[in-house]
Amino acid sequence: METKMIPFDExxxxxxxxxxxxxxxxxxxxxxxxxxxxxxxxxxxIPVLDEEKLNLLKPKE
Structure with missing residues (x-):
């Protein structure tokens, strides 16, 4: 049996x-x-910030 992901649409x-x-x-x-x-x-x-992309911009410690 194959499962398919339900598409996520905002x-x-x-x-x-x-x-x-x-x-x-x-x-x-x-x-x-x-x-x-x-x-x-x-x-x-004002756009909603994408946390994942924002983390890429933060300086690495």
Whole structure:
């Protein structure tokens, strides 16, 4: 019997590239939408840090 991993999907990503692809708009228009949502406090533009990648940047003792 073969087992398969269940794919992990964090859900849709809202960023400049996904807006450009989904709506067929320019980079400027996509960024304007994101800034507008940020200013209305609908979204937070601060990215979530990837702890694993952050550990690679820390100086070694």
């Amino acid at each position: 859900g849709p990503v809202l960023d400049t590239n996904t807006l450009m692809a989904a709506l067929g708009i320019s980079r400027k228009d996509a960024n304007d939408i994101l800034w507008n949502l940020f200013e209305k406090e609908y979204i937070d533009l």
